[in-house]
Amino acid sequence: MLKEIEIQNFRCFEQIKISGFERVNLIGGKNNAGKTALLEALFLYNDPDGRSIFALKKLRMESSASSESSEWIESIESIYKREWDNLFYSLNKDAVIVIHGKDESNVVDKIEIWLDESGNVDNIFSDTNVERLRELFLKDKDDLSVLNIKLTRYNQETVNSVAIATSSKKMGFGSRPNVKEPPFIPSCMRSFERNLTELFDLARLNEKDSEVLKAFQILDYSIESVDSFSIGEPTLYLRRKGEKRLPLSLFGDAINRVAEIILKLVNSEHKILLIDEIENGIHHTSQREFWRVLFRLAVEMDTQIFATTHSLEMLQAFADVGLEQNQECSSAYFELARKLKTNQIIGSRLDLETLSYAIEHQEGVRGE
Secondary structure: OEEEEEEEEEOOEEEEEEEOOOOEEEEEEOOOOOHHHHHHHHHHHHOOOHHHHHHHHHHOOOOOOOOOOOOOOOOHHHHHHHOOHHHEHHHOOOOOEEEEEEEOOOOEEEEEEEEEOOOOHHHHOOOHHHHHHHHHHHOOHHHOEEEEEEEEEOOEEEEEEEEEEOOOOEEEEOOOOOOOOOOEEOOOOOOOHHHHHHHHHHHHHOOOHHHHHHHHHHHOOOEEEEEEEOOOOOEEEEEEOOOOOEEHHHOOHHHHHHHHHHHHHHOOOOOEEEEOOOOOOOOHHHHHHHHHHHHHHHHHOOOEEEEEOOOHHHHHHHHHHHOOOOOOOOEEEEEEEEOOOOOOEEEEEEOHHHHHHHHHOOOOOOOO
């Protein structure tokens, strides 16, 4: 379980160190305080792979070289050069992104990410197992923009990966299997129904499908069954008491969002779950019971949860559940804020007693 992270030159972070992570962690702060960027750094730390870079760009809905409009003054051949700009602090592509993490056993992993635009194909594809890739990009060697990713553990380099963009293509490569469903749930993007259905079938195979129904019933007690059907497109169907089955897509955003959260949690292969703006769509009267489910499943699935929020009600529900008697799951709140003089982002840890007291006495939380 991760206990500490230090980030340099990534997104909005010039330098930040946050310590004291627990099993379930809630992150607050004002707009543009770095909450989503922190989740992204945690994602890259968990899966330092070229394909993870493209997954983050997709989650951010960032434009890429292949989708830019021809109306731009720049030619399409040069736009690929900006493919990685937004990853670097102050758009400084000469810097090296560094992410250090320390787990509860004091094992330290170091992720380094840097840009190479030299066009030297041999430097990039030195492994004999990637001859096909060498041939694929050889004709584009004069306009290669390569993001290198290196993982170092116990002072030994263990993983090398790349994300590559040229004027004609972009691809990510690594040594790990391609992850279809990353453990990252963005604030406003629904997962494809086919993917949710596959996750539900996997949960059912592992006798965890009842957890999905329990979570739905927190939001709507009248839901009595969840089923998957593959007639045409694989789809999840829900049935309320006395009604016919309806596809999941016809239910509200909260039901769809809870489905993704619970399904990714009970099928956790990464042992981490990242949720941006966890309160979205969930009515305040359901938030405490929802946290109880997350706290319990985090322990049962041996998974660490990181979530962000803007909601004072969600903060209160989180503190109340975390402070309940006989609560087995450890938890903490972290607040991100910018220093007035330097504008640098810092992160502060609040234990739940302090958080609850601050909310009760209307003291500043969430960056106020």
